[in-house]
Amino acid sequence: MRTMIRLGQPLLLAVALAASLPAMAQQARRVAPEQLGNDWILLNRDVSVDVPNSGxxxxxxxxxxxxxxxGSDGVPFDVKVAKMEPPSDLGKAAVSAVSNFRYGPSLTNKTEQPVSTYYIVPFNSSDDPAQRAQLMAPCKLPGYGQS
Structure with a gap:
């Protein structure tokens, strides 16, 4: 019986580790948007977005x-609105835009490692870079380190 417990414990540990591998594989490292190009390159430049007529x-x-x-296939997943300034009814439009992005791995990401990041979707912004940066500043998120 004692030998069985010793063998069973490593086996139980191995089973527990194997069961947690898919969850650990989904743990993507956080990458700041300005560093995303080190891992993934956005392939499409235009996306269709349904914007409400009123709201x-x-x-x-x-x-x-x-x-x-x-994901390792270059398709965004777990897409969520994290911050909105000012509050509006454009959250679904922003989520649909990002959901339609498609990425290819960069030359330094040959193993196609998943990453977590964020994208700031501007609405009704000026073409002036300084005004655009000012509009987008309140939506920057902390906790996305440099890769």
């Missing part, structure tokens, strides 16, 4: 920070 603050300049992970 709260949909014609006001705004930004929406959308968090997501990029």
């Amino acid at each position: 709260v603050n949909i014609y006001k300049p705004s930004c929406i920070a959308v968090t997501y992970s990029i």
